[in-house]
Amino acid sequence: MTAHTRIIRGKDILDTDPASLIVAPIEPFSWSGTSAHICVIAASPWVSETRTQILGADRTSWPATFNEPSASKSEEVERLRDEISNSCGLSRQDIARAMGVDRRSLSGFVSGEIQPTPERLALLRVLADVATWTAERFGKRAREVLTADGEQGCPLDLVAAGLTDLHGAVEAAAHAAGVIARAPVTIRHRKHGEPLYLRAREVWIGRADLPTRAGVLRDPDVYEQDLAEAAATSDTRGRARRRRKSI
Amino acid sequence: MTPAGARGGVESRSDVSAEFFVPAVGPLNQGDILIAPIARVAAPDLFVPDKWDRLDQDEHHTDRSAVDGEDIFLLSGRELVMVTSHDCHHDKEWNTEVRRLVRAGEAQEDAETIAEANTSLDRNFHASPLVPLTDCPADHQGNLRAGKVVGYFPIPASSDGSFPDCVVDLTYRCTVDRLAISNRRWCLSQSARDRLRYAIARFDSFRSVELSEQLESAIGREITDVQVDKGSGIRVTLTLDDGTTLDLVQPPAEPEPGGRTHL
Numbered sequence: 001m002t003a004h005t006r007i008i009r010g011k012d013i014l015d016t017d018p019a020s021l022i023v024a025p026i027e028p029f030s031w032s033g034t035s036a037h038i039c040v041i042a043a044s045p046w047v048s049e050t051r052t053q054i055l056g057a058d059r060t061s062w063p064a065t066f067n068e069p070s071a072s073k074s075e076e077v078e079r080l081r082d083e084i085s086n087s088c089g090l091s092r093q094d095i096a097r098a099m100g101v102d103r104r105s106l107s108g109f110v111s112g113e114i115q116p117t118p119e120r121l122a123l124l125r126v127l128a129d130v131a132t133w134t135a136e137r138f139g140k141r142a143r144e145v146l147t148a149d150g151e152q153g154c155p156l157d158l159v160a161a162g163l164t165d166l167h168g169a170v171e172a173a174a175h176a177a178g179v180i181a182r183a184p185v186t187i188r189h190r191k192h193g194e195p196l197y198l199r200a201r202e203v204w205i206g207r208a209d210l211p212t213r214a215g216v217l218r219d220p221d222v223y224e225q226d227l228a229e230a231a232a233t234s235d236t237r238g239r240a241r242r243r244r245k246s247i
Numbered sequence: 248m249t250p251a252g253a254r255g256g257v258e259s260r261s262d263v264s265a266e267f268f269v270p271a272v273g274p275l276n277q278g279d280i281l282i283a284p285i286a287r288v289a290a291p292d293l294f295v296p297d298k299w300d301r302l303d304q305d306e307h308h309t310d311r312s313a314v315d316g317e318d319i320f321l322l323s324g325r326e327l328v329m330v331t332s333h334d335c336h337h338d339k340e341w342n343t344e345v346r347r348l349v350r351a352g353e354a355q356e357d358a359e360t361i362a363e364a365n366t367s368l369d370r371n372f373h374a375s376p377l378v379p380l381t382d383c384p385a386d387h388q389g390n391l392r393a394g395k396v397v398g399y400f401p402i403p404a405s406s407d408g409s410f411p412d413c414v415v416d417l418t419y420r421c422t423v424d425r426l427a428i429s430n431r432r433w434c435l436s437q438s439a440r441d442r443l444r445y446a447i448a449r450f451d452s453f454r455s456v457e458l459s460e461q462l463e464s465a466i467g468r469e470i471t472d473v474q475v476d477k478g479s480g481i482r483v484t485l486t487l488d489d490g491t492t493l494d495l496v497q498p499p500a501e502p503e504p505g506g507r508t509h510l
Contacts, residue, residue: 190293211275214274217342223335
């Protein structure tokens with residue numbers, strides 16, 4: 001763990017100011033953050049201050065605490081930087097912004113002249129995840145989305161602030177950038193006949209089940225088709241039909 | 248609007264029902280009867296045919312003025328449906344994933360286990376709702392019950408009284424996520440499933456599925472006799488050397504100047 005954080009174990013959590021607690025991932029770092037991969041840490045002043053600034057104290061964010069990666073830090077920074085650039089076109093300036101550093105520092109991380117702190121490296125990993133799914137979601141407009149100011153702020157700044165749950169923030173940024181538009185939906189219950197399922201559900205209590213998820217191995221041919229065989233079903237005998245004049 | 252027979256006893260219907268239904272077990276199967284949410288796209292007037300009055304329980308209006316100005320209207324509900332997708336469809340992606348994992352070096356058993364745990368595979372299937380015969384036009388109910396109307400598959404009332412005589416309305420087909428379903432109880436028996444497949448093929452391709460099979464079996468046979476239907480003049484019956492016959496129908500054509508139509 002780093003100097004900025006302290007793992008809280010067992011009952012010690014009860015004696016800690018809740019405002020200073022943050023749920024954080026532990027190795028291996030997981031974007032989705034399963035319970036097996038998180039711990040509670042006492043946040044550094046930097047993290048607390050930033051979190052409060054961005055979200056208010058009642059939101060949970062995930063600053064990072066990590067072990068050393070197996071590859072050298074400079075190699076990992078270079079690899080992630082290139083992945084991010086390739087997936088969504090973020091510039092080195094943008095990437096540095098999400099890491100909370102300037103562009104020269106990012107170059108220093110890559111060259112090995114400067115050692116990134118584990119927190120900075122974690123931010124880069126988060127950005128790589130965000131960049132990947134933003135590119136999948138918005139394609140060529142991914143950079144436009146990640147650099148836009150949404151309701152919660154610019155996604156790059158939110159990454160720099162230590163947030164990892166950024167789906168909503170990115171959607172908001174996409175909306176602000178005009179990449180997506182939100183459509184309000186109105187739902188109205190209509191007066192209708194009694195559905196059959198009500199009776200069935202009543203009768204089947206304790207006897208109905210759900211399908212199991214067991215596949216059956218099948219020959220690959222089962223899933224293949226030869227469109228050339230369509231000629232055998234050609235409908236050349238079709239009778240002339242009376243057609244509607246309009247729809 | 249309670250369907251006729253839905254709350255009746257289990258008397259004479261049980262024999263018919265026993266031939267038609269078996270308890271549903273194991274993975275999802277074509278012919279399974281279960282409860283699922285369904286939906287269909289509608290026009291702005293949200294028109295509901297009488298036969299779908301039970302199905303269309305909620306109206307959805309998506310205001311897309313901020314997107315493209317073309318609003319979308321849906322009608323949705325929850326109802327008894329029959330699975331119409333073929334069994335092969337329900338593990339298609341699973342099969343692909345198992346093969347990929349095996350090629351990547353996983354043991355067959357491990358590959359199957361990993362693929363089964365992957366909830367993203369084979370999520371969707373097709374289903375059509377059950378519509379009580381009594382909700383269909385009275386003058387069509389006889390033909391519907393006899394299975395003579397393309398687009399509808401008749402099923403008898405269930406022996407447990409959970410649903411009345413119905414048709415599976417193949418004209419209402421929707422894509423359902425398998426994780427959205429609940430309460431599965433019955434599945435069609437093998438012979439009934441054969442009939443369902445015929446009804447689906449007949450509806451989707453709108454032609455006889457027997458035709459190509461008959462022609463294939465006739466290839467290589469000698470024709471021993473030819474009979475022309477003198478009444479209509481457009482039907483020819485070929486008798487083959489194995490005793491089978493093929494009925495051929497000539498498309499009606501304009502008569503020659505002499506008034507005769509050639510076969």
